[in-house]
Amino acid sequence: xxxxxxxxxxxxxxxxxxxxxxxxxxxxxxxxxxxxxxxxxxxxxxxxxxxxxxxxxxxxxxxxxxxxxxxxxxxxxxxxxxxxxxxxxxxxxxxxxxxxxxxxxxxxxxxxxxxxxxxxxxxxxxxxxxxxxxxxxxxxxxxxxxxxxxxxxxxxxxxxxxxxxxxxxxxxxxxxxxxxxxxxxxxxxxxxxxxxxxxxxxxxxxxxxxxxxxxxxxxxxxxxxxxxxxxxxxxxxxxxxxxxxxxxxxxxxxxxxxxxxxxxxxxxxxxxxxxxxxxxxxxxxxxxxxxxxxxx
Amino acid sequence: xxxxxxxxxxxxxxxxxxxxxxxxxxxxxxxxxxxxxxxxxxxxxxxxxxxxxxxxxxxxxxxxxxxxxxxxxxxxxxxxxxxxxxxxxxxxxxxxxxxxxxxxxxxxxxxxxxxxxxxxxxxxxxx
Numbered sequence: 001x002x003x004x005x006x007x008x009x010x011x012x013x014x015x016x017x018x019x020x021x022x023x024x025x026x027x028x029x030x031x032x033x034x035x036x037x038x039x040x041x042x043x044x045x046x047x048x049x050x051x052x053x054x055x056x057x058x059x060x061x062x063x064x065x066x067x068x069x070x071x072x073x074x075x076x077x078x079x080x081x082x083x084x085x086x087x088x089x090x091x092x093x094x095x096x097x098x099x100x101x102x103x104x105x106x107x108x109x110x111x112x113x114x115x116x117x118x119x120x121x122x123x124x125x126x127x128x129x130x131x132x133x134x135x136x137x138x139x140x141x142x143x144x145x146x147x148x149x150x151x152x153x154x155x156x157x158x159x160x161x162x163x164x165x166x167x168x169x170x171x172x173x174x175x176x177x178x179x180x181x182x183x184x185x186x187x188x189x190x191x192x193x194x195x196x197x198x199x200x201x202x203x204x205x206x207x208x209x210x211x212x213x214x215x216x217x218x219x220x221x222x223x224x225x226x227x228x229x230x231x232x233x234x235x236x237x238x239x240x241x242x243x244x245x246x247x248x249x250x251x252x253x254x255x256x257x258x259x260x261x262x263x264x265x266x267x268x269x270x271x272x273x274x275x276x277x278x279x280x281x282x283x284x285x286x287x288x289x290x291x292x293x294x295x296x
Numbered sequence: 297x298x299x300x301x302x303x304x305x306x307x308x309x310x311x312x313x314x315x316x317x318x319x320x321x322x323x324x325x326x327x328x329x330x331x332x333x334x335x336x337x338x339x340x341x342x343x344x345x346x347x348x349x350x351x352x353x354x355x356x357x358x359x360x361x362x363x364x365x366x367x368x369x370x371x372x373x374x375x376x377x378x379x380x381x382x383x384x385x386x387x388x389x390x391x392x393x394x395x396x397x398x399x400x401x402x403x404x405x406x407x408x409x410x411x412x413x414x415x416x417x418x419x420x421x422x423x
Contacts, residue, residue, distance in 0.1 A: 108379045137405075
């Protein structure tokens, strides 16, 4: 080979080396770049995970704390509620005992009143006075019946009409029909009505006065007869008590508004404050109709 | 021989009426007691045939407890008198009442009290 050829070959080799070196440099640079990217990516991922775990951990701790505090509040509330229920139970028991005591005292005092009537009756010789005293005693017993019915009702303030009137009828019948030969029958028809205490008092007293009047005056000379008593809800919001008999009636000249009997005067006095109306028909037997608003 | 009745009642007016009813019926009044201890003492001393016992009494014992004490030494018919309207309420408690016990609710009529006393005396006669 000539010198010139040799030089050319050397130049070619040198150029080839340069090219190889350049390619090697490019390859190393790419490798470094890839490593850097991977490192940076890993670091970012690690940082992100750390941040996430910090935030998640912080939220979890806060949540656990909130749950624990909520639980403690619930326990405290439960304890307070338990204590409040105990206090209420205790208060209710006290009230029941007090109510029972009041009830007991009222009944005892009503007994004293009827005993006084009874003792006074023993000293009287005048039959009219004895009748008046007995009537007073019976009126006190109506109050006792009302009191008893209220005490035994579920809410201590209202009374079911039917058992109340049945009890009053039994009392009135037993106290006035002294002779079993008096053949008087009763027909009681009562709607499902509940009275408040005030209406129960009024209706009870009116009921007793009317039934008592029938028993004492409608059937003279122990004649047989029938007394019908109805209590119905009428016109949606009124209650109507009707006591009627097939006895001798009142006569055409009977003036209810100006009657002198205490019973009728009491009925007027009891009905008026409640906005009620009394109607009497004495032409064929006697029928007394009392209409009251059901509610105040 | 007249039956002897002990009246246990702490209300004087009510006791007075009961006394008169007992006498009206032809029975003998064994005594009137106004407290628990007095009731037990008079029952022990007088040995009545029937006791008219108010449930509510002055003293540590009520009428049921006083009756239980009396029944320890004498099997005697008792007519309970109570202002409570419910019989179970009046007679609840550990009380074994003898045959012939009666029960009257205040305010009672003279007739109601008479009937219960007579019923107890009748039961006593049938023993």
